[in-house]
Amino acid sequence: MNDTETHHAFQVNELEAGERIDKFLAHREDDWSRMSVQSWIKEQRVQVNGNPVKSNYRLAAGDHVEVAVPPVEEHHIEPEAIPLDIVYEDEDVIVVNKQRGMVVHPAPGNYSGTMVNALLYHCKDLSGIGGVIRPGIVHRIDKDTSGLIMAAKNDAAHWSLAEQLKEHTVERVYETLVNGNVPHDHGTVDAAIGRDPKHRQRMAVDPKKGKSAVTHFEVIERFGTATWVRCRLETGRTHQIRVHMKYIGHPVVGDPVYSTQVKKWPIEGQALHAKVLGFFHPRTGEKMRFVSKTPKDIEACLARLR
Missing domain, CATH: 3.30.2350.10 (Pseudouridine synthase)
Incomplete structure (x- = not known):
């Protein structure tokens, strides 16, 4: 058991103003659920400008949010009858x-x-x-x-x-809808990724301290205000496509962390889909390759644009 709690701090920007504190924090880390955040708020592990708040507190620009995440316990993970595709x-x-x-x-x-x-x-x-x-x-x-x-x-x-x-022999191809008009038909983003020094729970391009990260992209369809793009990962850093697309000025549509675009899209979360997965079978050595359908919520975004 790890008996050390971890501390996180965030500064609220103009675009985040007005958001509920529980929703705001649930988007900061993939592993933080809204239910967990609400329990931390009840335990007064969350403070805004040095004071405890309730889950329905609406943030203001400039608010300083601090979170003391409880220590990690060695849990027995229970099997659950959750449907899988x-x-x-x-x-x-x-x-x-x-x-x-x-x-x-x-x-x-x-x-x-x-x-x-x-x-x-x-x-x-x-x-x-x-x-x-x-x-x-x-x-x-x-x-x-x-x-x-x-x-x-x-x-x-x-x-x-x-x-x-x-x-790097695993084939990983994603499709994503990004903001703005990507001018090049294809290209490569070769930019190291590390922790964002200003927002420690985010990632950012960091040429000095970051780890090598390479994303190849090609345009599938342009809509003027947005572009449908195919991305192939050469490396697999945390939030790689999301960070690289923001880095070249075209953040992923609906991304609650890396996009500053305020337009409302018919999707909950970023318009990013792991379309193709290919690897060699660990026992037989046979090349395996799988392709999934574009989900309905991304199709809804594309339909709006078309």
């Missing part, structure tokens, strides 16, 4: 088309309702390399990103898939 499954690996809004694995204050809880119920057993909290999890996608993700059912499969990710 299973694209492929055998004795070694399972590929899931994750729905937007589902957290991949449990975290402090959020130990249920995740993809891991669902996988434990469905598969009964998963690779133990990820530990109690992340069994079977080889890679992850953000809570509000939809699409394909693979998990390992045993340690041998986990080692193989993890090595393929390390060697």
